[in-house]
Amino acid sequence: MTSKRTKIICTMGPATEDDEVLRGLIANGMNVARFNFSHGSHDYHRNNIERVRRISAELKLPVAIMLDTKGPEVRTGELKDHQKVTLETGAHVVVTTDEGVAGTAERFSLDYKLLPTEVKKGSVILIDDGLIGLEVERVEGADMHCTVVNGGELGEKKGVNIPNVDISLPSVTEQDRADIMFGCELGIDAIAASFIRNGAAVDEIRRLCADSGVRNVYIFPKIESALGVKNFDEILEHSDGIMVARGDLGVEVNPAEVPHIQKTIINKCNAAYKPVITATQMLDSMIHNPRPTRAEVADVANAIYDGTDCIMLSGETAAGKYPVEAVKMMTSIALDTERYLGEHNEYHDRGGIKNVNSAIGAAAVEISDRVGATCIICPTHSGRTARLISNFRPKLPIYAMSPSNHAIRKTCFQWGVQAFKTTEQGSLAATCYNALSLAKELDLVETGEIVVITAGDPQTSPSQGDYTTSTNMTMVCQIQ
Template sequence: MELPAHKTKIVCTIGPASRSEAVLEQLMLMGMNVARLNFAHGTLEGHRQDIRRIRAVAEKLQRHCMIMSDLPGPKIRIGRLLEEPLLLEREGKVVLTAKDVAGSADRIPVEYKQLPASVQQGDLIYLNDGFIQLEVERVSGEDVFCRTIIGGPLLSHKGLNLPGVKIFADAVSAADLAFVDFALQEGVDAFGVSFVETAEDILKVKRFALEKGQSVYVVAKIERAEAIDNFAEILSAADAIMIARGDMGVQIPLQDVPAVQKKLIHQANLLGRPVITATQMLVSMTENIRPTRAEVSDVANAVLDGTDAVMLSEETAIGRYPVETVAMIGKIALSAEREKQAIQALADLPAHFRNAVNEGKVDVEDVVTLNAVESADALNVRFILTRTQSRAAPCLISRFRPNCWILTHGGDKQTNNFLALSYGVHPVSLDGTTDGLVDQTIRQLLTDGVIEKDQSVIWVEDELPGDSLETVSVKIIKT
């Protein structure tokens, strides 16, 4: 038995670029473990043929390859455009309409009849995963008149998002259940449920399958703010989760997505639920033979976070290099797996120095600065104060990444400018203070409004210039 080189699983979306038996065979040989069929695109007959080709190739190679049918759910999309790409200019005017018309520069059809009832003046509408942003100016009948805030090229059937707006549609519709019925007859292994909001959305699919005499595995796609709020109950009902970062990055602030990803993976790991991390993992390889460095880091960080699988979408569905993309994502996963334990150990700097203390291999300044940080965390103080003529004390405190700020003074201009580089360090200028006068320093910080009365702070003092540290005191001070 020959085992794969890497343990992280690879999900590939099957489309025009990858549906031939020849390409499917190469994808499996390169590491594809799951074939994803996106039922938002294509025909039932096309999906039937894809399923049969995937099964035939897996049988030929004697491989296990899961087939996951991704249900469309209430994905709002624009309709067909007469000419594409349609370029929306910044500060231009455009009308989104619920009418069934061919799209033009002036009027774009939307496949969501309730759009006029869902939005009002001032609401933001995002197109194409948020790359295009519109602001609603007024609503009239079936038309929504908008101003383009951020423009760009738009293709037919691209997605439309309404963050913070109630969508008048169920996560699992009658059309989705019809897809489930079809996929059950074709022997699909699992179902991805899009735009999940509650556990009931998962259970609806499972109950439907049971009525058909089958039990199914359901993957909950986490892409709405409601799903994040209800994640515990969804996680209990689902067999696996997919962190679908495309729509998630529009539904919640984009800058929050990495932290949410890490939290969701951790919670799923605790319950032993498999996790798929998805969306734009190596999207530049849709057109290019090599990914960007940022994409490589994104894939590696997902592995380090604890994801079970990484997913490719357009990269393998319509990309120019589907096989090369799978090979690349496998290489990245393997490298991250090899270094995972070492990286995780390196990240816990306090534990490293505690172990060094036990082994008698630690310097005085390490003990003192670690003690200052742990005291600050224990007391939940907002500031560690350092008075230094060098950069040593604040830098040694900063390496532990405390939750509080490190305020430092006493250095010359060059030292203070350099300290602006260090995490959490904020150089301050205090007039009239002299060496060792803690009370005078505290008084000026109170006067300047930096700290408040009856607030605890940690004081660390470094008296000697240069790079060597001689810490004479670590004090907990109540102002």
């Protein structure tokens, strides 16, 4: 069985509302459906989540559901007659938090009341992904007097970034809380948490999920601010994985720094055995064009060489003209790039040996190489064993066998792992027998081939029977 090993996340939106388009996305490589809760009602998202699950079941291809929170945002207010205005470079403009103002080119509002107390002379205000740049000259009450550094057309409800200012907005807003609780009710698999600035915010989301009766949702903080970069090690420690959200990140920090930040984040996630998503503008030109630029192709390939587990499409699938073509292109790039991964990443360079689990994982990969195995089989209840093996980037297929549908969907974030449903696990011998039997039934292995099995043995696990937390066994089998 041959398939790409890098996982693809597709953002849902108006362009995916047709069942045939959604079927095309799943059939051509989509592993995760991302729902952006900055847009759409709960009913809208509920209907589309149900569609993803229905078509996924029809195609017998697992697809995970990811909820992306809106997060704390600052936006521009209403403009006079709701018409865009032009800010000229070098002009003087007053930015106010008085939302009763009908905005003009001389004076307009933002929706964050505390901003005048948090900026100072020299602070920079960026609007609409940095297309407009203002520099604060002085603050008078609710008014910030600014010089237009980069002019442009100003619209209503445009996003605002204030680099290097730790704004007091809560990391998890009331809307985020309502959205997360709604997602937990629907059984989502992962949360992409926007504008996370510290580990405490991740813990807050985890507690919110637990209060909703859900304890096993992946939480992926999105690193998209200077403060998120500064506190990255702390955020990583508290998270299940990370999303490199290059859009807002490239506004908050010097865009020239983003490639280095991306590589550093990916390396640290690999070392921590946590999945990492590279996102934003990967095939951006395919929103309008049927083929990507060569630079975009190189960007996707280099993220894979860096060690990303997942690559993400945003507007390309949510609102683009060519959503299915974009997924096909990403799959094509991944397949071709993965042929050369051995030349760029060796398993012993990815995180090292830190504990018994990682030692067993490294041993399983090396043994599979030396004995000429055709695959590595990971019976797992939680998906952790498969994730461990995935991190070493073996050349062989990784087959996760699990009785848990949720664990199967979580492998949709794990590089190189294909997951299959098996019966409930009991003793180690029964678990391995069931896994091998399923592999033969699915034609994943043939008589005479050698396979490596790695798992957690509940009878020898030091965690008193909680075999979902420890990988402690590897064995070699020949298919009879």
